[in-house]
Amino acid sequence: MxxxxxxxxxxxxxxxxxxxxxxxxxxxxxxxxxxxxxxxxxxxxxxxxxxxxxxxxxxxxxxxxxxxxxxxxxxxxxxxxxxxxxxxxxxxxxxxxxxxxxxxxxxxxxxxxxxxxxxxxxxxxxxxxxxxxxxxxxxxxxLDNFLAPTEVVFEIAGYRHCDPDLTNADVGAKVSFQLEPTNVYDPGAIKIVKGTRKLGYVNKLQARQFRTILDGFCVSAWIARLNGTADHPRAFIFVQVR
Structure with a gap:
């Protein structure tokens, strides 16, 4: 149909x-x-x-x-x-x-x-x-001049290099954000995790402002969809800001 x-x-x-x-x-x-x-x-x-x-x-x-x-x-x-x-x-x-x-x-x-x-x-x-x-x-x-309430969908940066073995059963699973000041490439990095599994990162071009959003708003996020190819898997999260 x-x-x-x-x-x-x-x-x-x-x-x-x-x-x-x-x-x-x-x-x-x-x-x-x-x-x-x-x-x-x-x-x-x-x-x-x-x-x-x-x-x-x-x-x-x-x-x-x-x-x-x-x-x-x-x-x-x-x-x-x-x-x-x-x-x-x-x-x-x-x-x-x-x-x-x-x-x-x-x-x-x-x-x-x-x-x-x-x-x-x-x-x-x-x-x-x-x-x-x-x-x-x-x-x-x-993410300049951020106002709430709003919802956004982010692609998980670096997903294919971290833990690209999520399945459709994981869609809807909650994720959280953790600062990673010891990251040798970017001390301002924010990693995205599901439980103890690192899935990837917030896009570097958005990470600095996203940190202020985490500090100033109530943020919930979960896996929204998976697509891409076997060689280049992609994962997206739904982010709700209140």
Missing amino acids: PSQKLSVCDMGDWIQCPREPERLLLAWQAADEKHNRRRFAVGEVLRTRTDAVFRYFRATEDVSMAESLGYSGYPAFRYSQSEHTQSVMAAFMRRLPPRGRPDFFIYLEKLRFCPTSPFSDFALLGASEARLPSDGFSLVDP
């Missing part, structure tokens, strides 16, 4: 209070053969009344490291020009299915967006991260 669009979100875990960020980070990740899967912040997208502004970051550690791995700018915007104001949203929305598609609600279900809740295209870019299999770019919500 084909999937039916839900009129109300009364089943499972749904984002009914979506975040409406004012800024997104453009992140870039090198191909596997570069042996460095860190996501580098290489630019930002700033929301405006009518569209958005895109700015490249310059002369940062992330940009320098990304350039050494082959990064040379986002294809839609000239790298020689620092700021872009024309058709910014249109360029990034091409990374997502169009809202007019008959099966668009299926895409929303995967993101756990309640189809009856209002949300902007900017919010959708942040929630989906606008990833494509054909390049290493993504858009990351840096």
Whole structure:
């Protein structure tokens, strides 16, 4: 039987209070053969009344490291020009299915967006991260100016390198967050654990702000879905902030 669009979100875990960020980070990740899967912040997208502004970051550690791995700018915007104001949203929305598609609600279900809740295209870019299999770019919500109540879905960073043996039976299982100041790569790292099993980490580009969220709000989280491939398994958690 084909999937039916839900009129109300009364089943499972749904984002009914979506975040409406004012800024997104453009992140870039090198191909596997570069042996460095860190996501580098290489630019930002700033929301405006009518569209958005895109700015490249310059002369940062992330940009320098990304350039050494082959990064040379986002294809839609000239790298020689620092700021872009024309058709910014249109360029990034091409990374997502169009809202007019008959099966668009299926895409929303995967993101756990309640189809009856209002949300902007900017919010959708942040929630989906606008990833494509054909390049290493993504858009990351840096969690600025965080307000509650809200719900977000995070991909567990580094999952395939930590404990990639979860099964569908684990979906719905609670997870918790632990600071890891002894992490040699990032003293600000926040690991995600299920019981005593480390599943991975909060995205490094979100970890600093997420720590303030843990300190200031009531945060609950559980495993939302598993997908990917045998070589590249992926895991996502549903995070409820009150």
